[in-house]
Amino acid sequence: MDDFRLDPTLERDTAFVGALPRCDVLLMDDCRFPWLILVPRMMGVSELFDLEPADQGAVMREAAIAGRTLKSLTGATKINIGALGNIVRQLHIHVVARKESDAAWPGPVWGFGAREPYVPRFREGMRLKLAEALGAPA
């Protein structure tokens, strides 16, 4: 949609990976966890149930695609999916690759310690690899 604007906090903390049919896919700039965020390109939506039922299904199928892709690229033990939005109200869905060896395991990543930005060159590599694997045009 023409008037879609990404929340400023999401914009600051992520790098754009590419666009799926319903959602923009962002890479969380936190090298502690391979972490994608999907943002449906619609304004004024903060709860999953604010979407039309068909869009709820479509958005979650995109989250599932992101999860499968992240799992196969990282060899994760478990994918964690979450839509919280207590701080940033624009609807966004976290898709995070988790391993037993990661810093927060088995707890959630949300609210855990401080974000650790990637070395830029490494973030760019991740971003491109993800865009290709997702078939998501930048």
Place this chain on the structure above:
Amino acid sequence: MDDFRLDPTLERDTAFVGALPRCDVLLMDDCRFPWLILVPRMMGVSELFDLEPADQGAVMREAAIAGRTLKSLTGATKINIGALGNIVRQLHIHVVARKESDAAWPGPVWGFGAREPYVPRFREGMRLKLAEALGAPA
């Protein structure tokens, strides 16, 4: 499905509310947060992307219905939805009503402190109210 069995940890920590077409709806026995758990009645599924695409959509629409119901019953500020499964691997989707005044706000409820069981009479009241609002037969 005939061979569906609920994970023993989920069974211990929850009370059965009712059945939606794809998922059993459980009330987390934790009076700190109004908290539902949806469990698709299928065995051997631990990731959202293990489901067929049509089931992914249907399960998430049921999670959205549970979220809307919980929000209207509790007057929550925000609904948090999560599928983590780092500890319990049977696919289950948390739907939690959050308020600024709750103990964990704005952090996640998962891994936060210790569960505080309801007084049984109050849990039973919640359970019945939720079953009726969801139109979910017990």
